[in-house]
Amino acid sequence: MTHFYQTGTFAVGNRLLDEDAASVQADPARANSITKGHRACQGCGEALGARYALDAALRASGGQLIAANATGCLEVFSTPFPESSWRLPWIHSLFANAPAVATGIAAALRAQGRTDIRVVGQGGDGGTVDIGLACLSGMFERGDDVLYICYDNEAYMNTGVQRSAATPPAARTATTEPLGTHPGNAFGQGKNLPLIAMAHELPYVATATVAELRDLERKVERAMQLHGARYLHVLVPCPLGWGSATADTINIARLAKESGLFPVFEAEDGRVVRVSPIRRQVPVEDYLRRQKRYAHLFAGAGRPDVIAQLQASADRNIARFGLLADGGEEPAERDIGLLDVLATSERGAQ
Amino acid sequence: MPSQIEGSLAVARTVARCRPQVVCAYPITPQTHIVEALSRMVAAGELAPCEFVNVESEFAAMSVAIGASATGARVYTATASQGLLYMAEALFNASGLGLPIVMTVANRAIGAPINIWNDHSDAMALRDCGWVQLYATDNQEAADMHVQAFRLAQECSLPVMVCMDGFVLTHAVEPLEVAEQQDVDAYLPPFVARQALDPSAPATIGAMVGPEAFTEVRYLAHAKQMDALDAIPGLAAEFERRFDRASGGLLGGYRCEDARTVIVALGSVFGTLQDVVDERRADGRTVGVLAIKSFRPFPLAELRAALADAGQVIVLERAFAVGVGGIVSADVHAALAGLRVPIHTVVAGLGGRAVTRRSLHAMLDQAHAGSLPELHFLDLNTQLVERELARMREGTSPGPHAENILRELGIVAAGPV
Numbered sequence: 001m002t003h004f005y006q007t008g009t010f011a012v013g014n015r016l017l018d019e020d021a022a023s024v025q026a027d028p029a030r031a032n033s034i035t036k037g038h039r040a041c042q043g044c045g046e047a048l049g050a051r052y053a054l055d056a057a058l059r060a061s062g063g064q065l066i067a068a069n070a071t072g073c074l075e076v077f078s079t080p081f082p083e084s085s086w087r088l089p090w091i092h093s094l095f096a097n098a099p100a101v102a103t104g105i106a107a108a109l110r111a112q113g114r115t116d117i118r119v120v121g122q123g124g125d126g127g128t129v130d131i132g133l134a135c136l137s138g139m140f141e142r143g144d145d146v147l148y149i150c151y152d153n154e155a156y157m158n159t160g161v162q163r164s165a166a167t168p169p170a171a172r173t174a175t176t177e178p179l180g181t182h183p184g185n186a187f188g189q190g191k192n193l194p195l196i197a198m199a200h201e202l203p204y205v206a207t208a209t210v211a212e213l214r215d216l217e218r219k220v221e222r223a224m225q226l227h228g229a230r231y232l233h234v235l236v237p238c239p240l241g242w243g244s245a246t247a248d249t250i251n252i253a254r255l256a257k258e259s260g261l262f263p264v265f266e267a268e269d270g271r272v273v274r275v276s277p278i279r280r281q282v283p284v285e286d287y288l289r290r291q292k293r294y295a296h297l298f299a300g301a302g303r304p305d306v307i308a309q310l311q312a313s314a315d316r317n318i319a320r321f322g323l324l325a326d327g328g329e330e331p332a333e334r335d336i337g338l339l340d341v342l343a344t345s346e347r348g349a350q
Numbered sequence: 351m352p353s354q355i356e357g358s359l360a361v362a363r364t365v366a367r368c369r370p371q372v373v374c375a376y377p378i379t380p381q382t383h384i385v386e387a388l389s390r391m392v393a394a395g396e397l398a399p400c401e402f403v404n405v406e407s408e409f410a411a412m413s414v415a416i417g418a419s420a421t422g423a424r425v426y427t428a429t430a431s432q433g434l435l436y437m438a439e440a441l442f443n444a445s446g447l448g449l450p451i452v453m454t455v456a457n458r459a460i461g462a463p464i465n466i467w468n469d470h471s472d473a474m475a476l477r478d479c480g481w482v483q484l485y486a487t488d489n490q491e492a493a494d495m496h497v498q499a500f501r502l503a504q505e506c507s508l509p510v511m512v513c514m515d516g517f518v519l520t521h522a523v524e525p526l527e528v529a530e531q532q533d534v535d536a537y538l539p540p541f542v543a544r545q546a547l548d549p550s551a552p553a554t555i556g557a558m559v560g561p562e563a564f565t566e567v568r569y570l571a572h573a574k575q576m577d578a579l580d581a582i583p584g585l586a587a588e589f590e591r592r593f594d595r596a597s598g599g600l601l602g603g604y605r606c607e608d609a610r611t612v613i614v615a616l617g618s619v620f621g622t623l624q625d626v627v628d629e630r631r632a633d634g635r636t637v638g639v640l641a642i643k644s645f646r647p648f649p650l651a652e653l654r655a656a657l658a659d660a661g662q663v664i665v666l667e668r669a670f671a672v673g674v675g676g677i678v679s680a681d682v683h684a685a686l687a688g689l690r691v692p693i694h695t696v697v698a699g700l701g702g703r704a705v706t707r708r709s710l711h712a713m714l715d716q717a718h719a720g721s722l723p724e725l726h727f728l729d730l731n732t733q734l735v736e737r738e739l740a741r742m743r744e745g746t747s748p749g750p751h752a753e754n755i756l757r758e759l760g761i762v763a764a765g766p767v
Contacts, residue, residue: 079557088552104414104421
């Protein structure tokens with residue numbers, strides 16, 4: 001099935017490109033894994049990220065793909081029975097077990113001799129970095145033939161924007177209200193799942209944002225070329241939870257990358273091998289100001305101290321991954337071990 | 351030809367002959383020997399094609415089973431006790447999705463206090479999770495029930511638990527028949543999934559259902575259990591014809607026909623009770639014992655028919671509902687509603703305490719004298735309990751119960767209480 005608004009050859013961008021350079025989404029024969037009519041909010045980054053990621057995976061597998069989905073926004077907005085937006089075999093079991101369900105699918109396919117069929121597991125940040133982490137780590141450790149994709153919108157959006165372990169410091173959520181001098185979510189060590197995935201020495205770990213959909217597609221294709229457990233972490237802004245304009249989703253995702261707050265990189269066998277350099281560095285303030293979840297940092301006299309802390313963590317990322325060194329638009333080669341990433345202190349960023 | 355083997359091994363070999371395509375396992379005592387044996391059979395190529403998946407928790411074990419079953423594979427796993435509780439959420443999910451997974455539960459107590467020995471607290475805690483629950487009375491039946499369980503699971507599109515008493519059965523070595531491969535193949539047709547994740551016919555499984563249809567979907571779960579209730583006797587009869595031995599079914603009676611007193615029980619205590627019945631009968635007492643082999647679905651009508659003429663019924667329970675009393679008893683009450691048959695609940699053998707013939711005779715003496723309470727705890731050391739209750743009333747911080755009681759028994763040499 002094709003739809004004009006998804007395939008129209010007059011779409012801006014596509015008409016300016018050669019056919020072979022045009023987005024997958026411009027192809028009338030595109031996979032269309034998640035189709036129209038779902039209940040995602042306007043401007044939902046997760047719906048966009050999931051559509052591009054799964055379309056790319058479907059294309060890479062020649063249509064031979066099964067998806068296991070954790071409970072969460074993506075599951076709820078796509079499958080209000082008897083309607084389903086999924087045009088591939090898709091199962092939702094529980095919140096915490098999508099990686100293990102995916103393992104079971106892969107095991108059954110091996111036993112049935114159907115290794116031509118590939119498996120994707122997917123969930124939000126809550127289902128991935130918090131409640132699903134044990135199952136995910138087990139799947140990583142066994143090396144099960146599953147690509148797991150986390151759509152990270154940095155809080156429990158489906159239940160009304162509560163804090164997750166992926167919620168950034170100082171962000172307001174329904175359980176980290178910035179009351180009095182409290183800055184919102186506390187500053188801590190964080191739980192950096194791409195680095196945790198790297199520690200499992202997976203053949204492929206990558207991060208991406210919905211601001212660079214071609215980059216996301218390329219990473220899914222790369223992941224699908226490999227076997228074993230692979231991990232993709234996609235930053236997907238949430239207008240509802242972040243308090244951003246629905247038209248600003250792509251822009252905010254881009255600012256997350258360009259500020260250094262969200263490093264975009266690829267790692268193979270536990271080492272960072274490529275990074276997406278920052279093209280035009282922006283201060284974190286440019287990113288924060290567009291989101292009401294950080295509004296308390298700018299109210300009254302503001303909280304320059306907190307903003308400085310956030311800038312320091314962006315600077316640390318820039319130093320850790322070498323995000324400024326090249327300045328070009330193409331992904332830049334790197335060879336950075338996990339321990340080198342972890343050893344790069346704030347001081348190293350200065 | 352019977353061979354002298356451990357109950358767990360008989361189960362493992364029988365399961366292997368049911369040709370599971372995915373076996374997932376997480377270790378917990380006392381089910382470990384079953385999956386250890388299966389892992390060796392897969393590694394040696396004796397069980398093929400089969401994927402053996404070592405997972406990181408029971409929650410993952412059941413989740414892997416869900417994924418594999420939804421992809422059209424015949425799936426098996428085993429667990430016990432805390433492990434069964436740890437997979438609780440996934441158990442409801444598997445039955446809700448109608449996935450025909452078969453699982454052995456090597457029945458074991460639930461902590462705290464932690465206890466590795468046998469009772470039925472684990473499976474009873476999950477009696478309403480939508481799985482069929484079969485209880486084996488001996489090791490031969492435990493092994494045979496698995497063949498029937500796989501058949502029942504795929505015929506009714508329901509997951510099935512085969513409950514066998516931990517240690518008492520799992521670790522007992524005795525002469526056992528393992529169903530022959532050609533007989534199993536004749537009894538158990540290849541698995542064809544009612545629903546499967548298949549790119550050539552994409553389906554959405556596990557979507558959200560709101561109030562407009564949730565009741566109907568849940569009712570179907572009940573209807574399928576009622577189908578299982580109808581199917582179980584026929585599957586047991588067919589099994590007996592092909593394998594030439596009786597195993598399974600809904601109920602198993604021993605000398606119940608004219609019995610004035612009938613003891614109702616689940617699991618391996620059935621053997622001890624048969625001995626006690628013979629001894630009472632030798633003394634001229636008309637006593638019988640009735641084993642419930644299918645606890646979910648619960649055979650209300652069959653139980654009513656079997657117990658309608660009894661003068662009194664004693665439900666011997668290997669678990670109980672704190673704050674109320676018997677768990678099985680509540681269902682027995684429902685089966686006998688309006689019949690005016692006195693029903694006693696006797697809680698026995700918790701956490702591996704032996705249920706002895708002597709204690710059972712004492713219980714029956716009380717029953718015959720009319721002095722057996724409605725709720726009775728067999729072999730309860732009331733003095734010990736009274737002293738701990740007194741300590742609780744006296745002191746503001748009497749400390750942990752388990753430690754206090756073990757100290758009194760002289761098991762922990764930690765000074766005076």
